[in-house]
Amino acid sequence: MTAMLDHTPKMTHAEVTRDVVATLQTPSRGYYLALFGAIGLFLVGLGTFVMLLKEGLGLAGYNPPIFWSVYITTFVFWVGIGHAGTLISAILFLFRSPWRTAVYRSTEAMTVFAVMTAGLFPIIHIGRQWIFYWLLPYPNQRWLWPNFKSPLIWDVFAISTYLTVSTTFLIVGLVPDIAAVRDKMSGWRKKLYGALSIGWTGADSQWRHYTRGYVYLAALATPLVLSVHSVVSWDFAMSVIPGWHGTIFAPYFVAGAIYSGIGMVMTLVIPLRKVLKIEHLITEYHFDNLSKLTLLTGSILFYAYTMEYFVAWYSGNTFEQTTFWMRAFGPMWWGGWTMIICNGFVSQLLWFKKIRTNLTALFVISIFINIGMWFERFVIINSLGNDFLPYAWGRMNPTWADWGILAGSFGWFGMYFLLFARTFPVVAIQELKEIIPMPRRKRGAH
């Protein structure tokens, strides 16, 4: 295809190393502003959490029958964000998609931090946070085990597995790059990166083990992309609540997760490549491909939304029908339509190549995706508000305690991501080099 963008950087291997290592030098003012902004947000969240511990969850906008609210919304949001990373780094690696190389490191980091963020929420949202470990199967003299029938326990396993595997995957992939950075550093930094590179010398045997291991890890991570969010979806689908109890939920959630993850990748990487001056490494070509993936998953979502409404009507089930009627025309109609417009309609703009390659447009769209996907979970959870007995209906009304934790989660995530971007190569040096045509062998470089 002639129209296809060229994905090969017009650079030498040495230039790649130089440019990527340059991102780790003294950062700009903008970086510090962003970092302190993130830390500030995190402190807001921390303060809110302390208040929750002191007073109780009543501070948040829970309104029975809505017993879950912004916290679980945000939990699912972050778990979802975490899915693009593994998709791009593991699945696309196995499919040998060369365009992933420039973006996979940042998405993988995003994944780990997003799952780290999500992992806080089950603790924040339970009533007695100080005994959260009762959810873990640890040996105890009371012989009490968690209830393996409960989707929440599946959740605990899914999230912790995912965090373990994606962290391992990230660290393993980093090792050759850290070694490359080590070679360019001096003083204490050299020592630090030297320690982190765990003795990587670039020997053939190391490369052999590394590439093998990486493939296996990718293969291990791949099913998780599908399983983790399926399990998260079962938190809802396994219940009896109309609007939750749907067989469509697992694929619907997985598509949504990837969609939201790529949205977040774009939100992060479009400004990041500017700040770190690596526009020539992460190019429009990459975004074009990301956009196509977004278009695919966005369309699946659109289909799922339509199907939900259709099935509600076609089932003849009055509870389902009411739920979906309320979703569109009830008191929270704005949430329902935000989700459909941001996810269903906005994603369809990506049919146009002009939009796919216009980074400003993509950035705006990515913000819509983030908002839309947060609202998707918000709207789903709001199904609780009008379930079986009309007398008991209620409406969620979030408070500062909800927004404080939400802001704190962005701060927590942003803080880690920014620190990572300053400390480790956000573009995979060695993989980028792989796709650059081999130069003639010279001394001192490989």
Add this chain to the structure above:
Amino acid sequence: MSDEMKHEPLDRRRFLKVVGVAGAGTAALTGCSTDKVEKLIPYLVQSADQVPGIPTIYASTCTECAAGCGLHVRTREARAIKLEGNPRHPVNAGTLCARGQASLQGLYNPDRLTGPMGRNGAGKMSEVLWNEAIDQLAAAIKQAGGKVAVVSGTPAGTMSDLIDQWTAAVGGRVIRYQAFDHGPVQLAAKKVFGVEELPHHDFAAAKYILSFGADFLETWHGPIENQRGFAAAHGFDGKGMAKFVYVGPRMSLTGMNADQWVAAAPGSETSLALGLANAVLAARSDAPADAAQLKAMLAAYTPDKVARDTGLPPDTVRKLCREFTKAAPSLAVAGGIGAQHRGAAELCAAVNILNYVAGNVGKTVHFGFGMSGGSGYGAMLDLERAMNAGEIDAVIFHDSNPLYTLPKSGGFQAALAKVRFKATTTMFWDETAAVCDLVLPSLHSLERWDDSRPRAGVHGLLQPVMEPVFKNIATGDVLLQVARKIGGTAAATFTAPTYEAHLKGVWAGVAKARGAGDFDTFWRGALANGGLYDAAPAPAIVRLAAGAGDIKADQPAFDGEGLIFAPYPSSMYHDGRGANRPWLLENPDPVTRITWQSWIEINPETAREMDIREGEILRLNSPTGSIEASVYVYPGIARDVLAMPLGLGHTEYGRYAQGRGVNALDLLSAKDGQGFLPYLSTRVKPEKTGRFRKVAKTEGNPRELGRGITEAIPLAAAVKGLTIQQAYQAAGKGEHEVNPELEAEAIKGFREGQLEERKYGAYALDNPQWGMVIDLARCTGCSACVTACYAENNIPWVGEEDIFRGRELSWIRIERYFEGGEDGEPIKARVIPMLCQQCDAAPCEPVCPVYAAYHTADGLNGQVYNRCVGTRYCANNCPYKVRYYNWYAYAKRAFVEPLNLQLNPDVTVRARGIMEKCTFCIQRIRGAQNTARLEDRPVADGDVVPACAQACASGAITFGNVKDPASRVVQAAKNPRGYHVLEELNTRPAVTYLARVEYGSEA
């Protein structure tokens, strides 16, 4: 509350004093004399009758209203923890209303006065010693020299007699006054029958019940007894039921239970009553002979005239005439606040005539029960005149708070200010206390000796069941001591050293009259019984008095202009005395489902015309005042009427009541309605303020959207024994929403799988399986069960702010749904008590990650509070939404000292962050099982009674073991009207509801 009042802290010593007193020298489960209560017996030396962990039950009498229901006071470790009905008492037969149960929160109210208060030299109120207070009172009475008035709200009994004798001895007058006394009824009885007493109504015997604004199920005299009778008449027994028609401007709780609500124009009900009497007299020949004299007067009230007067369609009037004529015996009642306009006495007289010509007098309307309505409002106005004229030098208020219960537009307060010495005996710093010179804290009825004679044949006894929470002196003793101080006639009148001795003296007379041998035996027997209950007296035969037929059905006058203003007594706060009890504040109004607030009810059409929405603050202006409250749009109110509950808007009365809501009496004129206060005599102009304040209601949506939650079947179908499904088909409505056969087919496989699980572990053992049947044909929605549940299960209140967020913890709630009300369909309300259904296949259980929610071997959905971490998944997944979450440490806030003394030691007080729920009062189940095991017998049917079932005056709740085929619950569940809520979810609930039976067009 004034800042002069100090709250006595409850330190360890005081606590021990309260809880550690073991009433001396008595055994037996029920009743015991506590002659030597002043002796403290440390728990180290345990008294023989006090076994820690075993409740001791004392019989006593409720004083929250004049009905005088019998109590069983459950005490644990020498403190009262729950009030229940005395099963032997003829008035309430073991049941108790919400207000009666909340009496405990009066006993343990943190705002109770801790000691007497008097004016010091500077004119400020400060605490005084008891002997000083008694000296002051004696001196003041002596100084008054016969110019004494005593305003007493105490119902008939020895105390009331003592007040009469005492006042006579010191020279003075007694005004027996209670808000909502039955002035019009009393006047009408005199006018029509020439008797000075209130009639007693036998609802149970009536085949047709017609109420003209008398809210007999909630606030009219003897609501519990009425409710029992009503349930007997109107609860479907398989053959039929009485029809009930409610005439009034507003569908009250009583109106909600009617088969037909007739919104006759306020003031025109007299015409309707006379029209019915006319029809009966014309069509029936069994009227008493002397009724013939009425014929001429009644003849004018043709259906057409009645229709013109009342604004009702002529067909409706004719139909009412036909139905009323056909039924015998029937019962018409009037005299409630719902029709207490200036013509209320005429209305009551017309209703008396209606009952008389229909032959109901002697069958459903009884005289000769010795029931009295007090001195009436006119006596209060007389007192006001006397005070203004300087004829009164000292006033004593007893059990009475007229500065709250009388309209402020009257001159009572100004007149009172002219009186030199004012004293009140009250438990709380109320509005009247605030203007008095001497405040004498009285003892709660559970802390003192007394008796009660609500009607002939019922002699209830009150006994102290525990050491007083605050060391005060019973008013009876105060009066006796004062009499001794005064000397002269007063001292000579009373020989008994204490009120207890005085009471015993009176009862010794009773014993003698009955020929009882040994007084001690007689007394102990009476105490254990809660009193003496004789057979109901033979009804007195009454005949028409001269001038009985002299009744004018003129439209009564209304003050002001605009919409008619209908204040009504709240079924929770009554005359305002319930407003300081969180149980009552949190228990939603049975009609509007609003808590903690005052509200204005407005018809939806009127609201639309005025462009008013729910929660909008409206200012109501009457000629005498204006008040502001949020609007509640209520389809059960006439278009030209605005209604408001009474009982809130206290300016004093403790932390829970003060400043809460508004007092609707502020809009009323205090003008006499010839012997009664005409509550329904004002027109108000509503004015929009543009401000909003959310209505604190516990209801999400008032319509059930065809979900089959509250089922009802037509009477004809019920008589034939049709099931709900068959009734639907018979009515030509096609398939019922859920077809049980298809449903059973669809879930057959699941069900087999579920039953398979029964074969393992503890579930395979021969355990009982607890079940419940709730008969919606009997449930009135009175909400007594709700307060019973709060009391039994230590449920904390959450307060208005959390009610806004739907966070109430009411384990059992009354869901009220409206039907019709649109397209010319009459509006109807249905109620259903919703509690944990203890599903066999419970959605809450498998989702709990830590097994806090689990299935007990006897079929309950247990909840292990200690294990719960608070993920709240169980509550999300509960289709019935009957799991409740502790968003804050509610218990800490709710059970402030000394309210915490009421806590049931058998039930955990739940911490913050955990889920709580109904488990059919599992502590009672285990208690009954333990008792049975100790007695080496199986648990018998009826051994376990959950608190809700126990309180229910309608007998709507049946509980028992569903594995025992002979149990009442199994028999009840066999009823063809039985159904499960949301059966299609296959949760297999343990609660079976029996469909409500409704009159269709057939009757």
